[in-house]
Amino acid sequence: MKSNSINEKYNSLYEWSIKDPINFWSEQAGHFVEWMRPWTDVLKKSDDKTHAKWFLNAELNVSSNCLDRHLIKRGDKTAIIWEGDDPDDRRQMSYRDLYKEVCKFSNVLKSLNVNKGDRVCIYMPNIIETAVAMLACARLGAIHSVIFGGFSSNALKDRIIDTQCKVVITANEGRRGGKNIPIKNIIDEALIDCPLIEKVVVVKHTQSDANMIADRDVWYHEAMQQSSDVCNAEAVESSDPLFILYTSGSTGKPKGILHSSAGYLLHCSITFQHVFDYKEDDVYWCTADLAWITGHSYVLYGPLSMGATIVLYEGVPTYPTASRYWEMIDRYNVTTLYTAPTILRTLVGMGESYLNDSSRESLRLLGSVGEPIDADTWNWYFTKVGKKQCPILDTWWQTETGGIMLSQLPHMITEKCGEEVKPMFGIVPDLVDDNEKLTTEKVGNLVIKEPWPGQMLTIYNDAKRFEETYFTNRKHGGYYLAGDRALYNEKGTLRVTGRSDDTLNVAGHLIGSTEIEAALIKHEAVAEAAVVGYPHPVKGQGIYAYVALINEYEPDESMIGELLQLVKTEISGIAKPDVLHWTPELPKTRSGKVMRRILRKISNNEFDDVGDTSTLVNPEIVQFLITSRAQYGV
Ligand code: WTA
Numbered sequence: 001m002k003s004n005s006i007n008e009k010y011n012s013l014y015e016w017s018i019k020d021p022i023n024f025w026s027e028q029a030g031h032f033v034e035w036m037r038p039w040t041d042v043l044k045k046s047d048d049k050t051h052a053k054w055f056l057n058a059e060l061n062v063s064s065n066c067l068d069r070h071l072i073k074r075g076d077k078t079a080i081i082w083e084g085d086d087p088d089d090r091r092q093m094s095y096r097d098l099y100k101e102v103c104k105f106s107n108v109l110k111s112l113n114v115n116k117g118d119r120v121c122i123y124m125p126n127i128i129e130t131a132v133a134m135l136a137c138a139r140l141g142a143i144h145s146v147i148f149g150g151f152s153s154n155a156l157k158d159r160i161i162d163t164q165c166k167v168v169i170t171a172n173e174g175r176r177g178g179k180n181i182p183i184k185n186i187i188d189e190a191l192i193d194c195p196l197i198e199k200v201v202v203v204k205h206t207q208s209d210a211n212m213i214a215d216r217d218v219w220y221h222e223a224m225q226q227s228s229d230v231c232n233a234e235a236v237e238s239s240d241p242l243f244i245l246y247t248s249g250s251t252g253k254p255k256g257i258l259h260s261s262a263g264y265l266l267h268c269s270i271t272f273q274h275v276f277d278y279k280e281d282d283v284y285w286c287t288a289d290l291a292w293i294t295g296h297s298y299v300l301y302g303p304l305s306m307g308a309t310i311v312l313y314e315g316v317p318t319y320p321t322a323s324r325y326w327e328m329i330d331r332y333n334v335t336t337l338y339t340a341p342t343i344l345r346t347l348v349g350m351g352e353s354y355l356n357d358s359s360r361e362s363l364r365l366l367g368s369v370g371e372p373i374d375a376d377t378w379n380w381y382f383t384k385v386g387k388k389q390c391p392i393l394d395t396w397w398q399t400e401t402g403g404i405m406l407s408q409l410p411h412m413i414t415e416k417c418g419e420e421v422k423p424m425f426g427i428v429p430d431l432v433d434d435n436e437k438l439t440t441e442k443v444g445n446l447v448i449k450e451p452w453p454g455q456m457l458t459i460y461n462d463a464k465r466f467e468e469t470y471f472t473n474r475k476h477g478g479y480y481l482a483g484d485r486a487l488y489n490e491k492g493t494l495r496v497t498g499r500s501d502d503t504l505n506v507a508g509h510l511i512g513s514t515e516i517e518a519a520l521i522k523h524e525a526v527a528e529a530a531v532v533g534y535p536h537p538v539k540g541q542g543i544y545a546y547v548a549l550i551n552e553y554e555p556d557e558s559m560i561g562e563l564l565q566l567v568k569t570e571i572s573g574i575a576k577p578d579v580l581h582w583t584p585e586l587p588k589t590r591s592g593k594v595m596r597r598i599l600r601k602i603s604n605n606e607f608d609d610v611g612d613t614s615t616l617v618n619p620e621i622v623q624f625l626i627t628s629r630a631q632y633g634v
Contacts, residue, residue, distance in 0.1 A: 010274075010422065013425055014425055021426055022043060025043070025426065025453060028270055029262070032270055032273070033305075034065050035058055037057070039056055039057060048471070049479075050467050050471045053238075054238055054239070061233035061235060062265050065265060066305050067102060067135065068099065075094065075095055080309075080311075081283070081310070083312075083313050084314045084315065085178065098131075102135045104227040105132050105133065107227040108220075109137070114142050119145060119244065120133075120142050121145050121159065122169045123186075124169065124170060124183070124203065124290075126291075129220060130290045139233050143163075144242075149289070150572045150573060150574055153569075154190070156186065157191075165196070166198045166199065167197070167198065167200070170200060170202055171205040172203070174314070176319075177316045187200065197216070199218060201217075201223065202220060237261070238261060240261050242259050243296065247400070252465075254515070255459045257400055258456060258458050258459065259454075265305055266454070268297045269301075269302055272303055272308075275393055276410065279335075282309065285328070286339075287313065287338065287339040287343060288340070298403075311328065322354040323354040323355070325339075329358065335363060336366075337385075338367035338368075338395075339369075341370065341372070341508070342539055345377050346538055349538060352384060360385065363386055365390055365410055366381055366386050366391070366393065373392075373417065373418075378394075382415075388413075391410055394408055394421065396421070399456075400482075401482075402454030406421050407422065418493065426453070427448060427450075428450045429446060429447070429448055429494055430446075430447050431443070432447050432479065436481070446481075446496060447473075447482065448479065485500045502514065502532075504531070504533040505533075509574050511575050516545065516567055516577065517531050519571055520547060520563055520567065520577075522566060525550055526550070528547075529545055530545070532599045533600070535604065543579070544579045545563075545579065547563070560580060564577070578634060579603070581628070581632045583621065585621055586599070588616065589615045590615065598611065598622055598625075602622075602625050602626060607626050607629075
């Protein structure tokens with residue numbers, strides 16, 4: 001199809017989705033999802049629009065949508081092409097075999113007393129068994145919560161406790177960049193304080209043994225041996241939760257984002273089809289870890305519900321060399337690559353020569369997600385990786401939105417970064433000012449004005465926080481507040497430029513500055529700490545921590561080591577500050593509020609205009625911080 005006709009098709013579908021959402025979604029739901037019982041109503045929303053229910057009273061099963069319905073037509077088709085950290089470690093699985101494996105594992109979970117509505121935590125490397133575990137939970141109507149393998153035992157414990165789960169699925173070890181990661185030990189440490197846990201299923205992913213705890217720990221392969229490969233998929237209601245996924249907020253603990261079954265699956269499927277112009281013979285590779293929302297929606301649920309062949313990779317882009325991605329693209333004839341700017345920036349930094357030994361001729365489309373893509377990285381992706389043959393789809397969305405919300409369309413080759421971004425079907429974006437009023441200004445805070453099927457249901461265990469975080473304006477408008485700043489460029493295209501709150505986007509991972517501060521002040525020497533972001537050449541945003549020590553302490557190398565270790569233990573290595581700026585105190589207002597605005601200016605080297613300091617109790621500290629900034633060069 002020519003780009004014009006694609007454009008026209010998009011325009012008419014989009015218009016339909018906005019003018020007549022009920023009929024639009026009814027038609028799409030019939031096309032993209034296989035139902036066990038039809039709905040009575042397509043949509044019911046509360047008056048303030050904070051809560052929306054889709055496809056009421058209907059039933060379905062997400063795992064059977066991803067597996068069973070493909071068996072006749074695509075039973076022998078490859079569902080997953082897996083490559084381990086070691087390039088010689090390879091495995092492929094057809095839809096039929098994946099279906100059998102999922103049925104078997106569902107029966108294992110049943111034997112461990114996992115039932116509909118129960119929560120199951122998954123702490124695994126990026127391997128086929130992780131996908132099996134997620135799909136098996138979905139098959140039983142159990143709610144999975146996948147936790148990123150890079151989180152520390154403390155972070156893991158908080159999440160496990162919040163879900164109140166009884167069963168955890170893990171592996172003996174993971175592998176990344178040639179190193180073995182002792183996942184099972186980290187789980188064991190976390191579980192010391194999780195009394196509700198009854199069973200731990202352990203996948204033997206590497207040759208090393210694991211310390212199995214009697215009566216609690218079960219080997220995956222042993223349990224699977226005795227398990228039947230017949231397991232009926234449980235009928236769940238449209239709004240029954242499919243999963244909880246934790247994401248950092250600007251304050252407090254990470255939020256357990258709860259997603260529905262039907263609306264979520266529909267949103268993932270329709271966007272996967274339209275954004276990636278999915279075709280039956282595609283080999284589609286989304287490089288995200290299954291533990292992030294991109295892994296849930298666009299490694300697993302969207303592609304498998306469409307019967308796609310996906311690539312799943314355990315390792316990092318630079319191991320054994322920075323050619324790894326490009327070699328894999330040639331090896332598997334990947335047609336569609338969906339990755340993150342931070343990965344591309346790492347590869348740009350390694351030099352162009354790594355592209356020389358691959359042709360990448362199979363590539364048709366290139367996607368980007370997770371953070372704003374800068375013009376240099378975009379150009380490299382477009383010209384060097386895709387040789388100007390592949391459109392780049394810069395997709396904006398969030399854990400909370402379930403799937404892609406804004407994106408370029410396929411077949412639209414623009415020679416410039418950030419042009420022609422379109423809202424997905426049913427998505428009505430707009431901008432509000434800092435008082436949450438709709439604005440005609442070109443720059444503002446991004447809102448979504450109407451509910452959409454993939455929208456989160458709530459924050460698990462905290463409905464109040466859900467309303468207060470995303471619908472502070474519920475009395476006038478009920479718009480979903482994304483927490484992002486966005487602008488209209490001269491072509492009238494909306495682009496997201498970054499967060500509007502105190503969350504940092506570090507290498508595509510959201511981290512709350514308060515989480516890092518809470519970790520730093522656990523150190524006995526730290527009186528107070530404030531964390532802000534600053535532009536970082538590879539990570540997008542780096543972590544800049546201002547630290548005030550209690551009087552008798554002096555900063556030195558060992559103190560730096562202790563603080564970094566503390567952040568690693570409390571949260572994850574990803575959250576370690578790049579800069580520690582020592583200060584006698586933090587700039588504060590009379591009411592005791594830390595002036596982050598000023599701290600941000602200083603870490604960004606914007607000294608000329610730090611703004612109004614008249615409300616500070618200690619304005620002299622600003623000059624101190626500016627003068628000492630040079631010492632902490634980055
Ligand atoms: C940011 C990841 C600009 C944004 C899917 C958002 C982006 C946060 C883009 C969500 C993009 C994601 N352009 N910013 N294309 N994609 N973001 O929940 O700040 O891990 O709010 O979901 O990432 O991150 P999350």
